[in-house]
Amino acid sequence: MSPTNRRTALAALAGLAALPLLGRRQTVAAGGGPVVVELFTSQGCSSCPPADALLGELASRADVIALAYHVDYWDYIGWRDPFGAAENTERQRAYAAWMNSHMVYTPQMVIAGRYDVVGSRRGQVEDTLVKARQEPLPLQVAMVGYDKVVIDGPADAPAATVLAVIFQKHAETPVQRGENTGRTLSEFNIVREMLPVGSYGGGHQEMTLNPEWLHEAGYDGCAILVQDVATGHILGAAKMVKQG
Numbered sequence: 001m002s003p004t005n006r007r008t009a010l011a012a013l014a015g016l017a018a019l020p021l022l023g024r025r026q027t028v029a030a031g032g033g034p035v036v037v038e039l040f041t042s043q044g045c046s047s048c049p050p051a052d053a054l055l056g057e058l059a060s061r062a063d064v065i066a067l068a069y070h071v072d073y074w075d076y077i078g079w080r081d082p083f084g085a086a087e088n089t090e091r092q093r094a095y096a097a098w099m100n101s102h103m104v105y106t107p108q109m110v111i112a113g114r115y116d117v118v119g120s121r122r123g124q125v126e127d128t129l130v131k132a133r134q135e136p137l138p139l140q141v142a143m144v145g146y147d148k149v150v151i152d153g154p155a156d157a158p159a160a161t162v163l164a165v166i167f168q169k170h171a172e173t174p175v176q177r178g179e180n181t182g183r184t185l186s187e188f189n190i191v192r193e194m195l196p197v198g199s200y201g202g203g204h205q206e207m208t209l210n211p212e213w214l215h216e217a218g219y220d221g222c223a224i225l226v227q228d229v230a231t232g233h234i235l236g237a238a239k240m241v242k243q244g
Contacts, residue, residue, distance in 0.1 A: 034065045035132045036225060036234045039119050040092045040108045041187075043081040044074030046179035051107030051119030056188035059169075064129070065223050065239050067165055069191045071106060079178030083171070083190050091194070098232035113227060113234040139200075139226055139236030146214065149197060149207040149224050151236065157202040158228045160235055164195040166213045169220040169241070192219055200226055214242070 039055045041048045052068065059066040069088035070081050092104045099116055107119030112132040117124050139153035139160075149162065168190045175183050198207050213219040221241035228235055 034063055034237060035112050035129055036237050037064055037066045038110045039068045040071055040106055041068055042071050042074040042084060042106050043173060043175055043180060043185055044077055044079045044178045045106045047120065048107045049185060052185065052187045054119065054122060054125065059189045065237050066189050067167060067191050067223060068187060068189050077178055079175055082173065087194055088191060095232055113232045137236050141224055141226055141236035141238040143224060143238050143240045146211055146240065147209050149209065151200050151205045151226060153202060155202045158230065160200040160226045160228050162197040162200055162207060163225045163227060164197050164209065165191055165223040165225060166193040166219050167191050167221050167223065168218045
């Protein structure tokens with residue numbers, strides 16, 4: 001299915017019978033729950049493998065939703081990242097605008113949509129995670145079954161975009177050219193698609209999904225991010241992962 005058709009399908013009412021692939025419910029309580037960590041990385045960047053490894057560690061933690069966005073602006077130096085996408089670069093540039101920064105770089109971790117950290121600096125990453133966890137999430141977000149997102153928050157919550165981020169849990173890639181020539185790179189929670197779900201404007205809201213990604217090979221999980229349209233801050237998040 002083309003990305004355009006998949007976006008249309010995701011927004012449509014679900015018409016499939018429930019599949020036994022996913023847990024019944026994953027939720028994030030307001031004021032707690034996982035912190036979203038977004039790594040901007042590239043297989044063409046020799047500084048990125050340590051950050052990829054750190055993201056893999058974070059991906060195994062219950063208190064973190066870890067996502068790796070492979071950008072495409074290093075492809076010109078000799079190796080085309082098979083997971084690189086212009087949409088990922090656009091998201092990184094959106095964060096630069098939200099943070100009043102004039103540059104993008106790899107490996108960059110954006111934590112909670114608020115903080116910019118070099119992704120290979122373990123100590124700074126851990127300190128920033130602690131800082132982010134001390135700031136309450138204003139929204140409660142849940143994925144119910146595989147076809148519904150439920151969001152609860154105050155009536156005066158900021159206007160937000162709801163985004164479904166589809167990811168692949170793990171990949172091993174032998175790199176044949178570029179800065180990482182001869183290395184086999186191990187990468188985790190690789191973003192494969194980003195799909196708009198809808199808009200959130202406060203109170204209780206339910207959104208219905210038709211996640212055809214369930215049937216796509218290599219598409220292992222879905223993270224729901226509710227993001228302030230004005231600041232880029234993550235207001236709430238949840239994820240669902242295929243079982244088995």
